[in-house]
Each structure stands twice: as C-alpha cells, then as structure tokens.
Amino acid sequence: MSTLVFLEHHEGELQKDSLGVLGKAAQLGDDVSALIAGSGVEGLAAQAARFGASKVYLADDPALAAPLPQPRVDVAADLIRRHGFDTVLFGATVLTADVAAGLAARLDAGLNWDLVELTQENGKLVGKRPALDDTVYVDVGWKSEPRLALIRTGTFEPVESGGEAGVEQVDVQLQDFSTLATMVEQAHEESEGPSIEEADVIVAGGRGLGGPENFALIEELAKALGGAVAATRAVVDAGWYPYSAQVGQTGKTVTPRLYIAVGISGAIQHKVGMQGSSVIVAINKDPNAPIFEYADLGVVGDLHQIVPKLTELVNAKNAAHFPRG
C-alpha cells in the first residue's frame, strides 16, 4: 500500500483528526506520505513526521493561503498522478470533504465517506461506514485505485511515534477555474475555555433550557467539572449560543469522557455528533425524549432544579479534594 494522507491545518497547527488518520495509515501500510498545502507551512512538516509520516510533501504557495478546496484538488491530483498513490485518506471536515470529492471527479476514483474504521482483510482495504442514522454498519471497499476515503471526525487518536521524514516541495500549478472562488472574510470565534473537540467533559444545552439566559446554568456546571460548553443546532440557529459550540451532524463530533445533555431531546442529528462519548448523562423533563434511549443515565425532571444542585455538589466535592489554605 502506498498511502497519501491529506493534512489539514489551522492557525499553525496540524488538525488532530488529520494526525489521527495519519497514525492509522502508518499502522496499516509501509510508507505513509503526507501532503500539507498552504502558505508558510514549512514548519508543520516536522510535526507530521512525529505523528507517522515517512515523507512530507509541502505545497507552499501564497495562492494556497485561504482554506479553499479547488486549488488543493489541483495540487493533490498532480501529486497522486506523479507518485501513483493507491490510497488517499482525509480526516473529514468542511474543507477536506470538498477536496476529496473534487479529486474523485478529477481522477475518476471511488470515494467512501464517513468511515469509522479501516482494516486490511486478505490484502484488501475495507472501510466501515455507519448508515441509515447509524442503525447499520456497512463494510465498504473500492473497485479501482486510487482509493479515496473520508474518515469521520474523532475516529482515530493521533499516535506520536517520533519519526523523521524526508521533505519535498511540490510545484503548485493551478487550473484557471480553481482560483475563481476567493475568501473575502474569515471570522473565527475564540471560545472561552477548552474547545469542545479537545474537552474531556462536555455539558451541552438544548432548547429545553427555555432561553439564552439559562446557558448560565450550563456554564456553571461545566466550570465545576472543568469541562466545555456545547449547544445543539436548534439553539445555535436561535442565536442563544455561538456556532463554535455546536455539536451534531452539521456541527462538531465530540468524544469526551463525560457528556451531560441538558434540555436536549436527542434527535439523530444531535446523536451522531456525541454518541462516541464514554459516559452520557441526560436531564430532560420529557420522559419520551429520544436521548433516554442512549443515555447511560437519564434523569426525568426539571433542569432548573437539578442542574444548580448538581453544580453545588460537584463544587463541594472539588473543595474536599483541593482544600484551600
């Protein structure tokens, strides 16, 4: 297997999902190459090597500064054709989904998406894909090469192997149509506290909170637990909480150790974003809320009573563990 992993980066850091896929590829194959496309990205090569790349291709060009997919399709297609990679892997994001799909068209290649596992079976690469709202798991494969795959967010943990890699600059030649779309503005919200994708504990609020002011209850509990605050699509759309905290199908996929869902009914669109959490606790006044089907502990009751009390108990525990003075 000769595998290329497309590595996404943001603000000078390779993304965790990209590194996780890189580690998985290194575990499956012999030599794993990585492609880093951007402007001023030379410094990222060493990090890629530490997480499993034995060769790093750098496409470093001001034309690649904005995170837009089409110039990246051009760069990746050239590289894949030149080196004949048989497998090309992506950690799925808004950007990489468009890069992978564009590449599938350009290279006339098969693309499997939303994979949660990759294995070699009798020399054949097999992907596992949840389908129909995760009610079935489908084993999928490819009939031709290169095999393209998008891996679901949060699937593979990065593994630091501490290696070194040869680094090669690649020529950046772009198609005329690839540069027509331009980034005119980027607004990146800085959220307070740990980002929800990295957080060990998440307290999430939904429409059941009743209003944006009640997110204070969620924030206090999260603070007591040393965790991050998340929100459902419904409340983000309603403007109660910023998008950066959105969990679910159109938001982030999170896999914390503990996920506390407050006032969240738990429709499938939300479930797909958080079902990988180790322990799920749900508080909701509706006994028929779907979230009770998959919460490890469900409490049917009034969140306005339960949440402040819970915060108080957790704070008391913290004080007992870390006495002041």
Place this chain on the structure above:
Amino acid sequence: MDIPPIESGAGMKIAVCAKVVPEQARRIDPETKRLDRSGEQTLNPFDANAVEEALRLKGDDAGAEVVLVSLGPERSLDALRKALAMGADRVVLVADEAAAGADLILFGQQANDSDGAVMWAAVADRLRRPLISQVAELTVSDGTLRGKRQTEFGYDVIEAPLPVAVAVSDAINEPRYPSLKGIMGAKKKPQQTLSLSDLGVDADRAGEAGSRTEVYAIGEPPPRGETQRIDDDGTGAEKIVEFLLERKAL
C-alpha cells in the same frame, strides 16, 4: 438572518441538482446490499432548501429560470414534481451535463438517504466551475455570488463569479410548502427525460456498474451498555453524582 435584496440576478438560469430518496422505512436489501427504493419516493428534504433559495433568487423575474436536474428512473418525476409545485420551472431527469449552461448550479447540503455530501465538488470539477459549499446566506450582485458559511472554525465569506456551483446548508431558509395551485400546475410544467444514450454516456459508466466503490457486508452497530432512567424525586442531582463516581467519571 437578514436577507439582502438581489441587486442584479436578472435573467439568471439556475440549475438545482436534486436527488429522489425513499420517503420512509429506510432499509437495506440484504440480497443486493443496496438501499430498498421500492416504496414511496420523495424529494431529498435538504434539496428543498436549494429549491427555496433558487426561487428566492428568481423572485418575480420572469426572465429567470429554475431548472431541476436529477438522475433516476422515470418514476422519480413524481417526487420531483414537488419542486415544480413549489415554483420551479422545469425538470430535466438524468445527468449533470444538463446543468452545464446554468449560471448557478445549486445543491442541498446532503442526501438524507446516503448522507453523502460530495456531489457538488465533483460536479464543479467536471464542469470547471468555482465552488462554494455549506452556504448559509447568499447574495448575487453584478455577476458575483457571495456566500457566507459555517466551518469548524467559524464563518467564512467567499465570493465567486457566475457561473458557479453552490451547496446550501439547511439553515439558509425554510422551504415553502407547495400551494394547491402549485401542485395542480406542476403536472403541466415541462418534464424532460433523457436516457444515458441521449447523453452519449456508456451504460457501464453509470449506476452500480460504473461505481468505483462497493459494499461487502451489512452489520449491526456496536452495542451500547445498559441505559437506566430515573424520575427526579428531589434527589436527581445526588443520584447523578453517585452514578458518576461509580463510573469513575468524576
């Protein structure tokens, strides 16, 4: 969300690439390992957002045209007629080549049967058009489309000249319900069916034969542990703490 007026989208030709999906009781046929499409069919709900946005852009401009482009068997027309009833002008059933002459090629954010969210980037590449995906707000002005979208990191604003391929998020609008008049009128609107050979596409390049991916097996999802549910009798918070300690989650 404020929707700014369109300054000059006049006479625009908009193609909406739509999928027809099973209406309910979605199941995979264990024999063929493919989705059972034998029951009632419907317009992919996410594509209704693309139709709605196309109709908004068209407004009352009689020179503009909204053309629905889809791929599927003849009976897909029944489901596609919903878009005509919403107000789209005509349907062309078969392939994306039919969208080649459009100023704007619109997509919904995903198919709700396969959860695929990949068509627009592939079509944009084949048609050599600029691409903007996940658009939650869009305007067209002086031949340039501007789209605002959500990513994992915040909001992007991206511009591209027409003709352009755009995938809209389902947060962009609330699709209208077809009126009774619309439903009646939909039957009379042009509905053109093209075969693969009409388009000069070899049969072995399409459908399952042309697919570059395959399904080996269908399995069960991994089991989750036991779930327990309690009614809060005033000790709910204490019970949560006990549970978390027991699970070493605190």
